[in-house]
Amino acid sequence: MPLHPNHEMKILFLDQSGQLGGAELCLADLAQYYGDRCRVCTFAPGPFPEKLRQRQIAVEVLAEQGLKFQKQSGAGQAVKALKDLGPLIYRVSRLSRQYDCIYANTQKALVVGAIASRLSRKPLIYHLHDIVSPEHFSNLNQRIIVTSANQAALVIANSKASQTAFIAAGGRAELTHVVYNGFDLDKYPANPQRRFSPEEISEEAVSSPLRPNLGSADQFVVGHFSRLSPWKGQHVLIDALQHCPAPVTAIFVGGALFGENSYTQQLQQQIETLKLGDRVKFLGFRSDIPALMNACDLIAHTSTAAEPFGRVIVEGMLCDRPVVAAAAGGALEIIEHNQTGWLTHPGDPRKLADAIMTAYRQPELAAAIAQQGKAMAQQRFNLKDINAQIDQMLKTAL
Numbered sequence: 001m002p003l004h005p006n007h008e009m010k011i012l013f014l015d016q017s018g019q020l021g022g023a024e025l026c027l028a029d030l031a032q033y034y035g036d037r038c039r040v041c042t043f044a045p046g047p048f049p050e051k052l053r054q055r056q057i058a059v060e061v062l063a064e065q066g067l068k069f070q071k072q073s074g075a076g077q078a079v080k081a082l083k084d085l086g087p088l089i090y091r092v093s094r095l096s097r098q099y100d101c102i103y104a105n106t107q108k109a110l111v112v113g114a115i116a117s118r119l120s121r122k123p124l125i126y127h128l129h130d131i132v133s134p135e136h137f138s139n140l141n142q143r144i145i146v147t148s149a150n151q152a153a154l155v156i157a158n159s160k161a162s163q164t165a166f167i168a169a170g171g172r173a174e175l176t177h178v179v180y181n182g183f184d185l186d187k188y189p190a191n192p193q194r195r196f197s198p199e200e201i202s203e204e205a206v207s208s209p210l211r212p213n214l215g216s217a218d219q220f221v222v223g224h225f226s227r228l229s230p231w232k233g234q235h236v237l238i239d240a241l242q243h244c245p246a247p248v249t250a251i252f253v254g255g256a257l258f259g260e261n262s263y264t265q266q267l268q269q270q271i272e273t274l275k276l277g278d279r280v281k282f283l284g285f286r287s288d289i290p291a292l293m294n295a296c297d298l299i300a301h302t303s304t305a306a307e308p309f310g311r312v313i314v315e316g317m318l319c320d321r322p323v324v325a326a327a328a329g330g331a332l333e334i335i336e337h338n339q340t341g342w343l344t345h346p347g348d349p350r351k352l353a354d355a356i357m358t359a360y361r362q363p364e365l366a367a368a369i370a371q372q373g374k375a376m377a378q379q380r381f382n383l384k385d386i387n388a389q390i391d392q393m394l395k396t397a398l
């Protein structure tokens with residue numbers, strides 16, 4: 001039965017992860033908007049359900065171990081994973097009776113949600129945060145995603161790039177709508193002090209408690225904010241550093257959220273080989289992203305595979321920092337090259353070094369680009385507008 005236009009919609013959100021990845025941070029903001037009219041079920045414990053609890057959002061952790069099926073898994077692992085899914089599907093279909101829809105935020109959540117939705121006859125919504133392509137998923141996984149998502153009443157894609165890949169993989173075009181991630185503009189206060197010229201750097205260094213920890217006043221700090229994972233391309237920035245003079249340093253903010261420990265070791269090895277130890281810092285996972293971005297001179301995004309959206313790009317802009325990003329996927333929809341940021345060829349350290357040097361040598365240009373980026377980001381990615389847009393879409397779809 002269709003919902004009355006004034007009906008206060010109740011939503012059961014599903015997310016497989018207990019970690020704070022971009023998809024989970026996006027969901028945390030949406031769940032906050034629905035408040036006590038929603039519940040979030042995760043399939044693993046961790047900082048994500050913790051954060052939701054702190055925000056007074058009803059949370060249930062449905063599986064203590066997490067599910068073993070990975071993005072590149074094949075048929076053997078799929079059969080094993082099915083065993084774990086049974087109890088989850090049962091629980092979700094029971095819970096969903098108290099809600100108007102099941103809203104899946106990740107792939108495993110989609111599989112569970114699609115079957116539970118059939119059992120409980122509650123409509124399924126899928127928020128697609130990924131590019132469904134061989135670059136990111138095994139063939140089997142792509143088929144599972146598309147088949148499950150095609151049962152949904154609505155597929156919300158986080159970018160045109162994600163939407164296009166989904167349709168190319170067999171997803172039903174008429175179901176999909178693009179909604180970019182939104183950001184709470186209050187978390188990015190106006191920051192009149194800039195650090196683009198040497199004199200200003202010294203002033204800022206005195207007033208910012210973070211700056212001395214990140215690098216001395218005369219250093220040019222490039223900030224990289226991403227979980228440590230091969231396709232996020234931290235190695236490209238390290239490689240680029242050797243083509244930049246010594247005052248250019250880098251900080252890496254983010255943890256190996258999904259167990260990519262061998263990549264972390266590989267990065268350490270690379271730094272040692274290139275003798276860059278005194279120009280690179282790893283800060284691990286942090287919650288004070290705007291403050292850290294404010295203490296950087298440039299924000300670099302270096303994904304080697306197409307980024308589905310790229311929250312960090314927008315966050316850098318909202319912090320009034322110039323951003324250089326790898327030209328693929330969502331980054332192309334966020335940045336207009338030379339206007340609101342810089343785009344470089346994915347995986348090309350020399351081109352990245354050129355962009356870093358432009359920002360380093362031309363502070364006025366960097367400041368102008370940062371300012372244009374900020375104005376654009378405030379206008380297009382305001383959380384209030386984005387939440388209202390999703391709410392309206394859900395009402396129409398249901």
Ligand code: UDP
Nearest residue numbers: 021022023226253254285286289310311312
């Ligand atoms: N982030 C964070 N702490 C960290 C590193 C990253 O809170 O130490 C946040 C970052 O601010 C961004 C999100 O994690 O909001 C990453 O989202 P993005 O879309 O850039 O990439 P994803 O990891 O989701 O692919």
Ligand code: GLC
Nearest residue numbers: 022023129158308309310311
């Ligand atoms: C995913 C994507 C990332 C996107 C985020 C939020 O984690 O990898 O590109 O920004 O979801 O939609």
